[in-house]
Amino acid sequence: MRPKSRPKPVRTKTVRSALVAAATALAVGLLPAASAAAHPGPGPDPRPGADRVTVGDRTYIADERGRATQWRGFNLADKGHRGAEAFTGIQERDLREMAQRGFNLGRLAFHWDDLEPRPGQFERGYLAKMRRIMDWADKYGIKIMLDAHQDVYGPYFGGHRGAPAWTTRDDGLPYQANPDDWFSEYFQPSVQAAFDHLYSDRDLRAAHARMWVTVAAALGRHPALLGYDLMNEPFAKFAPDEDLPTAAARFESGQLTEMWNRLADAVRLVDRRSWIFVEPTVIVGLGVPTALGPIDDPHAAYAPHFYETAMEGGADYDPDGTFIQAYEAAITDYPARNRMPVIVGEWGPPDPTLPNMRTFFTRMTAAMDRFSTGWTNWQWCRGGGYCTLTADGKLKTNHDLLVQPYARATAGNPTAHGYDPATRTYTLAFTTRAGTSGPTEIAVPRDVYPNGYRVAVDGRKAHWDSRGQTVRVTTDGRPGTAYTVTITPR
Numbered sequence: 001m002r003p004k005s006r007p008k009p010v011r012t013k014t015v016r017s018a019l020v021a022a023a024t025a026l027a028v029g030l031l032p033a034a035s036a037a038a039h040p041g042p043g044p045d046p047r048p049g050a051d052r053v054t055v056g057d058r059t060y061i062a063d064e065r066g067r068a069t070q071w072r073g074f075n076l077a078d079k080g081h082r083g084a085e086a087f088t089g090i091q092e093r094d095l096r097e098m099a100q101r102g103f104n105l106g107r108l109a110f111h112w113d114d115l116e117p118r119p120g121q122f123e124r125g126y127l128a129k130m131r132r133i134m135d136w137a138d139k140y141g142i143k144i145m146l147d148a149h150q151d152v153y154g155p156y157f158g159g160h161r162g163a164p165a166w167t168t169r170d171d172g173l174p175y176q177a178n179p180d181d182w183f184s185e186y187f188q189p190s191v192q193a194a195f196d197h198l199y200s201d202r203d204l205r206a207a208h209a210r211m212w213v214t215v216a217a218a219l220g221r222h223p224a225l226l227g228y229d230l231m232n233e234p235f236a237k238f239a240p241d242e243d244l245p246t247a248a249a250r251f252e253s254g255q256l257t258e259m260w261n262r263l264a265d266a267v268r269l270v271d272r273r274s275w276i277f278v279e280p281t282v283i284v285g286l287g288v289p290t291a292l293g294p295i296d297d298p299h300a301a302y303a304p305h306f307y308e309t310a311m312e313g314g315a316d317y318d319p320d321g322t323f324i325q326a327y328e329a330a331i332t333d334y335p336a337r338n339r340m341p342v343i344v345g346e347w348g349p350p351d352p353t354l355p356n357m358r359t360f361f362t363r364m365t366a367a368m369d370r371f372s373t374g375w376t377n378w379q380w381c382r383g384g385g386y387c388t389l390t391a392d393g394k395l396k397t398n399h400d401l402l403v404q405p406y407a408r409a410t411a412g413n414p415t416a417h418g419y420d421p422a423t424r425t426y427t428l429a430f431t432t433r434a435g436t437s438g439p440t441e442i443a444v445p446r447d448v449y450p451n452g453y454r455v456a457v458d459g460r461k462a463h464w465d466s467r468g469q470t471v472r473v474t475t476d477g478r479p480g481t482a483y484t485v486t487i488t489p490r
Contacts, residue, residue: 051298051299052339052341053066053067053068053413053433054339055068055413055414055415057332057336058336058342058371058373059335059339059340059341059342059373060341060373060410060414061226061275061301061341061373063409065409065411065436065437065438066433066435066436066437067409067410067411067412067436067438067440068373068407068409068410068412068413068414068430069373069374069408069409069410070373070374070406070407070408070409070410070414070417071104071105071143071226071343071373071374071375071376072102072103072104072105072374072375072402072404072406072443073098073103073104073105073106073107073142073374073375073376073377073380074098074103074105074106074107074376074377074378074379074380074388075106075107075109075147075345075346075376075377075378075379075380076090076094076106076107076108076109076133076379076380077090077108077109077147077149077378077379077381078090078109079109079111079149079151079161082111082113082114082161083114084125086111086114086126086129087129087130087133089381090108090133092136092139094380094381095133095136095137095139095140095142096136096140097393098140098142098380099140099141099142100446101403101445101447102403102404102405102406102443102444102445102447102469103142104141104142104143104408104443105142105143105144105145105226105343105374105376106137106142106143106144106145106376106380107144107145107147107229107345107346107376108130108133108134108144108145108146108147109147109149109232110126110130110146110147110148110149110215111148111149111150111161111162112148112150112154112162112163112164112167112211113154113155113161113162113163113164113165114126114161115127115211115214115215116164116207116211116214117164118164118166119166119207120210122214127214127215127218127219130146130218130219131218131219131222134219134222134224134225135224137224138222138223138224142224143224143225143226144222144224144225144226145226145227145228145229145275145277145303145343145345145376146215146219146225146227146228146229147229147232147345148211148212148215148228148229148230148231148232149161149162149232150162150163150231150232150233151182151232151233152182152185152186152191153168153191153194153195153198153235154167154168154194156168156170156194157175157177157185157190157191157194158175158177158179158182158185160182160185162232163194163198167194167198167204167207167208168194169193169194169197169201169204170190170191170193170194171189171190171193173188173189173190173193174188174189174190175188175190175191176188183312186235187238191235192235192236192237192238193237195234195235195236195237196236196237199255199258199259200255205262208259208263209262209263209266210266212228212230212263212266212267213266213267213269213270215228216228216266216267216269216270216271216274217270217271220267220270220271220274221271225274226274226275227274227275227276227277227299227301228267228274228275228276228277229277229279229303229345230259230260230263230264230276230277230278230279231259231263231279232279232345233279233281233282233305234251234256234259234279234281235281236248236250236251236255236256236281237251244283244286245283245286245288248280248281248283248288248291249291250291251281252280252281252290252291252292252293253291253292253293256280256281256292257292257293257294257295260276260278260292260295260300261295261296261297264276264278264295264296264297264300265297268297273299274299275299275300275301275341276295276297276299276300276301277301277302277303277343277345278292278295278300278301278302278303279302279303279304279305279345280292280302280304280334282305282307284304284305284327284330284331285305285306285307285308285309285327286309286326287322287323287326287327287329287330288330289330289331289333289334290304290330290334292334294338295338295340300338300340301340301341301342301343302334302335302338302340302341302342302343303342303343303344303345304331304342304344304345305344305345305346305347306327306344306346306347306364306368306375307346307347308323311349311350311360312350314350314351316354316355316356316357317349317354317356317357317359317360318356319356319359319360324363324364324367327367328367328370328371331371332371341373342371342372342373342374343372343373343374343375343376344368344372344374344375344376345375345376346376346377346378347364347368347375347377347378348377348378348379348386349386350385350386352396352397352398352399353396353397353398357397357398358398358401361398361399361401361402362401362421365401365402365404365419366418366419369417369418369419377402388402400447401421403445403447403448404419404421404426404445404448405419405426405442405443405444405445405448405487406419406426406442406443407428407430407440407441407442407443408441408442408443408470409438409440409441410428410430410440411430411432411433411436411437411438411439411440411473411475412430412431412432412433412436412440412475412483413430413431413433414428414429414430415429415430415431415482416428416429417429423488424448424449424488424489425486425487425488426442426444426485426486426487427484427485427486427487428440428442428484428485429482429483429484429485430482430483431480431481431482431483432475432477432478432479432480432481432483433479433480434479439472439473439474440472440473440474440475440485441470441471441472441473442470442471442472442473442485442487443469443470444466444469444470444471444487445469446469448489449487449489449490451489451490452489452490453471453487453488453489453490454487454488454489454490455471455485455486455487456485456486456487456488457473457483457484457485457486458483458484458485458486459475459477459481459482459483459484460475460476460477460481460483461475461476461477462474462475462476462477462483463476464485471485471487473485
């Protein structure tokens with residue numbers, strides 16, 4: 001968690017130039033990586049204010065009181081507006097209404113092509129709009145992940161958003177738009193060449209690092225900031241006759257791991273506390289474990305996406321299929337080995353009204369309760385497609401299942417938690433741990449319990465009270481004392 005203070009803005013050209021020079025040197029390998037020497041390793045630390053809490057194979061982000069945190073929320077994205085109109089599709093009411101339903105996290109998509117339309121020319125008005133959205137988030141108790149969003153590299157290719165056109169080097173290879181299947185455009189050699197140049201060319205590596213230094217310097221001490229998602233759904237250049245799993249493994253273990261560490265080091269020039277979120281390739285959605293290497297940063301977290309290919313094409317969920325089980329099996333090893341918190345950055349179907357979608361939402365949220373510490377659904381908006389809300393602001397069919405109780409902060413080690421939508425019963429089991437302070441706080445959205453709820457706490461000397469949509473459980477037990485909290489409708 002971030003302290004609620006703001007820095008004095010960096011205004012001098014001398015300081016800015018020094019940061020840019022340092023970022024450039026890091027990006028092209030003239031300086032050693034900074035984070036390993038400057039920070040302790042990623043192991044758990046039980047002291048109040050430690051960055052994480054590891055319980056078994058799962059790691060939680062810890063707040064300033066040492067409590068294990070959980071996160072629920074939505075992506076906030078406006079791909080349709082740019083320039084002076086950028087972010088007009090995101091309003092204060094979006095953050096207010098998310099908070100009213102108990103959510104505490106937003107993944108805010110921004111586009112490098114809007115931020116830096118020409119080399120070295122950063123649009124301060126664009127950063128100001130990002131800050132305004134973060135101000136709204138802070139007002140309503142929501143944290144923000146800043147997502148450097150790209151689709152099919154950027155606007156050079158068919159009007160997509162992402163890296164600026166001036167960064168695009170396609171080696172003269174042809175490009176053909178495919179609006180009926182835009183994701184297939186990633187496989188065109190011209191697009192793959194552009195990604196490869198971004199990862200390999202010294203000047204583009206420096207520009208990429210400079211962009212992140214600029215963002216972190218401007219927004220790194222904002223009280224709403226949770227961290228930075230360094231690039232949405234990174235892609236790679238395929239070698240001849242290479243299949244998707246082979247290409248993904250080669251890319252993840254090499255170029256992608258190197259890029260995440262390099263960009264993390266650039267961010268650490270100006271922000272040494274916020275979380276760094278890294279993604280695998282989308283191959284994990286097929287149940288293939290990632291080949292990413294270690295991220296040498298003490299605040300590194302894992303942010304995979306959770307999509308199924310057939311459903312992305314409009315198919316209904318197959319309740320007899322193995323998509324969720326295969327994904328869950330594939331996703332757990334990497335963060336467990338590296339003791340990284342997991343927040344699923346994107347998930348959700350394009351059509352929530354299909355017959356099996358209620359089963360899909362129930363199983364997906366239960367799976368993420370088992371392997372992650374939070375998620376952001378794609379996406380909070382009004383209208384058609386993936387939007388959570390109808391045009392008049394009501395939850396779409398089956399999206400009521402996204403509104404669930406969860407433990408925002410647990411004063412100890414969570415050992416089990418889950419929600420049964422059929423009975424509207426939430427259960428949290430945890431053991432107390434030395435080095436924590438404050439109560440356990442559980443979100444209890446009014447949409448789930450419109451007529452109120454009952455709370456039962458099993459454990460030594462426990463007390464609870466309710467404040468709005470939050471149940472606060474105070475425990476007086478010694479470290480290692482077990483508690484179970486059960487919430488049911490009245």
